[in-house]
Amino acid sequence: MATEKLTMATALNRALRDSMAADKSVVVFGEDVGPLGGVFRITDGLSAEFGEDRCFDTPLAESGILGMAIGMAMNGMRPVVEMQFDAFAYPAFEQLVSHAAKMRNRTRGRAEVPLVIRVPYAGGIGGVEHHCDSSEAYYAHTPGLHVLAPSCPADAYGLLRQAIASPDPVVFLEPKKLYFSRTEADLDSSVAPIGRAxxxxxxxxxxxxxxxxxxxxxxxxxxxxxxxxxxxxxxxxxxxxxxxxxxxxxxxxxxxxxxxxxxxxxxxxxxxxxxxxxxxxxxxxxxxxxxxxxxxxxxxxxxxxxxxxxxxxxxxxxxxxxxxxxxx
Missing domain, CATH: 3.40.50.920 (Rossmann fold)
Known part of the structure; x- marks a missing residue:
C-alpha cells in the first residue's frame, strides 16, 4: 500500500477535491471557504480548480447557508457546507432539525437530502467562547441525521467521502486540534463505512x-x-x-x-x-x-x-x- 504522512486538514481537502472531481453535483460553500480556502484552509485551492460556481463564499448567515443547501439537496445537488466554528452553527439549528433531518420522513421517502454539514469542533486550540463547543449531543439526539467524528487523517478522508455519497444529511464533526497532526495514511484504500467503529x-x-x-x-x-x-x-x-x-x-x-x-x-x-x-x-x-x-x-x-x-x-x-x- 502507498502510505504517506499527512495531516487531517490535507486528507479532508483531498476528500472534497476527489468528491467534486467525481461528481459535478457536489458543491462546497460557506463563510470564507472560497478564494481564502477556509479559516483552517480545508477548502484551499478548490475555488481555483473547480470555479466559484462550485466552491463559493456566502454571507454571514448560517441559517441562510443551510436553508439554501437543503433546497439544493432536494433538487439534485450534493451540497457540502461549512459552519466556520462549532458554536457558530446554532443559528442554523432550526433548519437542520426541523427540515433537513425530517424531510425524508415528511415526504414518505420521496425527497432525499444528500447534504453534509462540516463543523470544526471541540477544544484544545486555546480558543475563546463560541470557538470550542462539543455539540455532538444536540445532533445525535435528532432522528434523521448521521453524526460522524473522525480521529485520524485516513478516517477523515474515508468518512467524508462516504458522507458526501450518502443520501441522508450528515453532520461531520472535525476536531480542530487534530487538523494539523500528521500520521501515516493510505488514502487510496481508505474506506471508513458509516456505522462502524x-x-x-x-x-x-x-x-x-x-x-x-x-x-x-x-x-x-x-x-x-x-x-x-x-x-x-x-x-x-x-x-x-x-x-x-x-x-x-x-x-x-x-x-x-x-x-x-x-x-x-x-x-x-x-x-x-x-x-x-x-x-x-x-x-x-x-x-x-x-x-x-x-x-x-x-x-x-x-x-x-x-x-x-x-x-x-x-x-x-x-x-x-x-x-x-x-x-x-
Missing amino acids: AIRRPGTDATLIAYGPAVPVALEAAEAAAQEGRSLQVVDVRSIVPFDDETVCEAVRSTGRAVVIAEAAGFASVSSEIAARVMERCFHHLHAPVRRVTGFDIPYPPPKLEHFQLPSVDRILDTVDDLQWEDS
Whole structure:
C-alpha cells in the first residue's frame, strides 16, 4: 500500500477535491471557504480548480447557508457546507432539525437530502467562547441525521467521502486540534463505512471508548498504562449515529471493564448514551460499573484553563484504577 504522512486538514481537502472531481453535483460553500480556502484552509485551492460556481463564499448567515443547501439537496445537488466554528452553527439549528433531518420522513421517502454539514469542533486550540463547543449531543439526539467524528487523517478522508455519497444529511464533526497532526495514511484504500467503529489498540484488562479528539488521548493513556503493566483496549467510535453496538460491546465483553472518554460535558451527553448502551448489553460480562471521563458541566472555560476541562491521561488512568480490580 502507498502510505504517506499527512495531516487531517490535507486528507479532508483531498476528500472534497476527489468528491467534486467525481461528481459535478457536489458543491462546497460557506463563510470564507472560497478564494481564502477556509479559516483552517480545508477548502484551499478548490475555488481555483473547480470555479466559484462550485466552491463559493456566502454571507454571514448560517441559517441562510443551510436553508439554501437543503433546497439544493432536494433538487439534485450534493451540497457540502461549512459552519466556520462549532458554536457558530446554532443559528442554523432550526433548519437542520426541523427540515433537513425530517424531510425524508415528511415526504414518505420521496425527497432525499444528500447534504453534509462540516463543523470544526471541540477544544484544545486555546480558543475563546463560541470557538470550542462539543455539540455532538444536540445532533445525535435528532432522528434523521448521521453524526460522524473522525480521529485520524485516513478516517477523515474515508468518512467524508462516504458522507458526501450518502443520501441522508450528515453532520461531520472535525476536531480542530487534530487538523494539523500528521500520521501515516493510505488514502487510496481508505474506506471508513458509516456505522462502524474501529479497534485502535488491542488490550485485555479494560476497554477505553472514545471518538474524535478524545481518541489520541485514549491511545496515549493506553501507552502509559502499558508501562505500568496494564493492557488497555481502545475503541474509536467514529460513527456516533448510527452507532456500532456490535463492535463496541464485543470489545467491552472481552475485557469486562469500560471507560467512555469525551470532551463534551457529561450530563445528557453522547458519553451517557454509550455508557447506558454498554451497561444494558454487557451487564453480565462487567466486573465494574461503566465509568466516564468527560468535560465538566460548565460553560467552556477561558484558554488558560481549558486543560482542566479536557480529558487528560492522568484523569483516564485514575478512572481505570478505580474499576474495582480487587473484585475481579
